[in-house]
Amino acid sequence: MGEFRLKESILKRVEKPSRYVGGEYGVRKKSKADFNYCICFPDVYEVGMSNLSIRIVEEVISRVDGAVCDRCFAPWDDLGKELKKEGELLTSLDLKMPLKDFDMVGFTLQYEMSFTTILYMLDLAGIPLKREERGEDYPIIQAGGPCAVNPEPLADFIDLFVIGDGEDSMRELTELKLKLKGVSKSRFLIEASKIQGVYVPSLVEVKYKENGLIEGFSIKEPIKKALCADLDKAPFPPSQAVANCESVFDRAVIEVMRGCYRGCRFCQAGFIYRPVRARGVKTLTEQACSLIKNTGFDEVGLNSLSTGDYPNLKELIKELKENLPEDVSLALPSLRLDSFDGEFVQETRKSSLTFAPEAGTQRLRDVINKDITEEDVERGLNMAFDNGYTGIKLYFMFGLPTETDEDIIGICNIVDKIRKIYSANPQRARRLRISVSASTFIPKPFTPFQWERQIGEEEVSRKVELLRSRLFHKNTYLSWNDFALSQMEAVIARGDRKIGKVLQKAYEKGCYLDGWTDKFNPTLWNEAFLETGVDKEFYTRELGEDEILPWDFIDIFVDKKFLLNERKKAYSATVTGSCKSGCKGCGIQKVYGCNL
Template sequence: MGSLRELLLKCEKPSRYTGGEYGAPEPVWGAGKFNFCMCFPDLYEVGMSNLGIKIVAKSFEERGMCADFCFAPARDFGRGLKELGVPLYSLALKAPLKDFDMVGFSLQYELSYTNVLYMLDLAGIPLTREERRGRNYPLIVAGGPCTANPEPLADFFDIFFIGDGESVDAAVAELYVECGGATEEFFERAAELDGVYVPALSAPQYRADGTISGFCGPKVRRALADDLDGAVFPDKIAVPNCESVHDRAVLEVMRGCYRGCRFCQAGFLYRPVRKRSVATLTKQACSLIKATGYGEVSLNSLSTGDYGKLSELLKSLKGTLPPEITLALPSLRVDSFDGEFAQDSRKTSLTFAPEAGTQRLRDVINKDITEEEILRAAESAFNAGYSAVKLYFMIGLPTETDEDLQGICNICEKVRAIYSKAKRPKALRISVSAATFVPKPFTPFQWERQIDEDEVRHKQDYLIKHLPRGVKFSWSAYYPSLLEAVLARGDRSLGHVVRAAYKNGCTFDGWDNLFNEDGWRKAFYDCGIYAGKFVRERAESEILPWDFADMMIDKKFLLAERGRAYAGKVTGSCMNGCHACGMQKNCPAARGEI
């Protein structure tokens, strides 16, 4: 351990690897006859801000099992572990990952895939399922939004959890104990559970042209947590040793979204909308503040402004929490921005997401907000004391033209004009971000193509040339956006590419300064795979790599929404009537319960 001590003394941010956080649970090795390690394939300060992994770990703790964490070590520490011959270890117990019964990964972002291999490699765990077969290695599992299409990683994992993982993952662990380990009986019984995908028992079958003709296994129905009030929630959490991405207490106000923006994968994956009660949220907030000492509580969801009792919740929290505690609503839509709430918030920058520059294109993507609402929200923010606004847009959306790009510039001009109407103490700062659209599975745009590099360059150059002077403009690089789309829409053949990219030195691909484009290009070339085939427009009759999964969203509904998009028709909020997306039997709103 002396050598490891020396490594800790010379690496960047050693507190990432020491454990001992204030308020951290104290797992007991062997508790419940099952040891689970929750891995996040990114840096400590990113993973420690993620609520999902804490919920999953809590689900194991509540069943009396051992649950610990591990995060992707920065490259300097990873190299040091390799040189020392020290396998990657868990945060609290310092136990080697390869000694756990189950090692689970949270897949939040496609560009984290090489980090999964990086962590397995550092742990001394063979990368593929076949290499581990019949040997005494942990069960390698994954959950998170990327498991909507896990096929590019199918060769590396034993099990994927699809849907609300906290409702099934610990049940699989109990089954593992009951069956005496990763036996054939275990996998067959696990595959019968909702939300459990065993890739070894289900494989795609291909036609001569490379398209999928079908799947050899049954459909996998997603797991669904019906009652959030009764669901697992970590009301006592660790305070990170170093500054994290979000240093605050986080409440999940509700799960799902009523709006149905056609580009938004999360809005479809997390249907139906389920809410926590004001009483539950108030109790959880008090527990979190008492346990952590945080000075801020964030009310998180896909669209917190749609929480029907938001005013009542804010009143309850303000009346219960100490007066110095700040409340944050990071997911407010433009049309639900509350100027009165803004008066109570810290006077920092506000972010609005119009997504598109014209009403025509906002109707296409079902972003049901008007320019008037955008400008009114900006004015409310300015009157509340804000002097910086960030506007988030996408480029490359279906049917987009230069006129829509000019609309982005026009909105910026109008926001500036509103700020100038009154004398204000600070100069206005406007930031515009334009990300390249990535068509994702289980959305009405899952059949669309992604625009090519020349089109991306044209759109970015147009905005650089035409945005008002003084507006800070940022955009996404072409190749990472292409890679995100390829991995989101790909099949099992991409497993060879992911492994080759890792061998070429690709890790931390989600970090602009660490992205290794040459390594990825070489991986595709060496594997003989053309990336462009995965971002082409798909025929509506084509069997897609993710069609093995039943996300409880009717494909006919998605196709109808695609048709409405091209007709420029808006589909209203679920709050105003059910649109029969396929969730009716499981949707509290459709049943008239919320």
């Protein structure tokens, strides 16, 4: 097969051919090596190019002598159809190698609705979907990322998972593959399973009861997540490829810290990324300066789950201002109202701000442990309005545990209060625009709410109508997500190995790129459930606290007893304070000195 870049006849027939040609400014030069790895992002190029994790994986592997890391992104369906029609295989972006010729192909699992896209990419690459159907001639298929904390829905397709941080585990995997070059897959997988964070599904059997619940796993010790203790010493790319077309975030990105001091009971990331680890100001300043110098971007994103909680944020902003060119601005996503500061507003000035109160009343915010008060809201908004902001985006959830109609109406009350705060100052002459976005609550593994049920479509529709009937102000806009999409995300998130049958059947029916609204087809998904005999509602029901859960053999170092106690506290609307106010005994302190 010739180089993909020469297939102009194909590129001329697809949308955005710049997605597929590679050769970006700043891209790392590569050549085939003793160990050839390809990191795949199961979504389109412009989404994947904004993802920091694939750049970190590329940096980690590229630092190992004798190894190379290439990239691949999911083709839009126009190119996918062209590849099938022309009999061409999916290739990597830089080396133009067919994926099936790599030693290992890895997928980053950022979103449950990307799982069928993994099957799509394997199929386009000419790689059998099921791991048991892949012989020695095919690459080892690996996966990692946040969704890997429940690997079971993909267990039939993936040879090995990396659970937790990838900096050390991916280096160890690379070194092991180089050391065991030429050995059988089965031998390599057995040796790989000894690395912390590595899970090999073929080595673990799952037994089920007649009622569909799990009876047990054939595993002696839980799979302990990989944990990168010192981010200052961790590999971080000094440059990044500048996308050939506009990406979701066209800017340089540094990770200021990993983990979150808060304990929002619905938030999976807040638990699976424990403990909090912050990079030093000196490290971050050097990383930002290097990225700007090597890319020419005019903006640096300070990324974390809650950037406003970074311990030395003011010092960091000061150092960045002094060391970066004057025309480079800073982006601080993930700011909370209670960590909002006028100085940050000045440095990240935009026309609109985004906040996530999540719930409409203080009672429900206490239930979910979203420790934001009405006073925090008023103070933060006044500060924003005084600095010229005229747009507010608010994010809420439907269907949270203990939610009542009063909590839904509370969303409208917050909107009314925002308008009053804005109009209280006559100098604010411009019209205020408020966008309210509501999504259906999705119970996720390793959270205190992992046992909760997800509400049904009728309940969601009624809550939406309740909101619509009261949000009638001009320049107030309400949007809500597709219930069927949220339901499918919940099913996969809490799924077991039986969901693998559904994923394969759904893909065979044409389901992939399901995170895109215009590509998601609930009718085809429903047919897949019917034809495989799998009941969706089995996975959206309230789970028993004594059940063995599909992910119970994974150890993220947060005790199950702690999660159960947090669930109990939720039902009494009792708040658990931030880690900064003292150790809460979640379990991570037993294996890691949190140094709080």
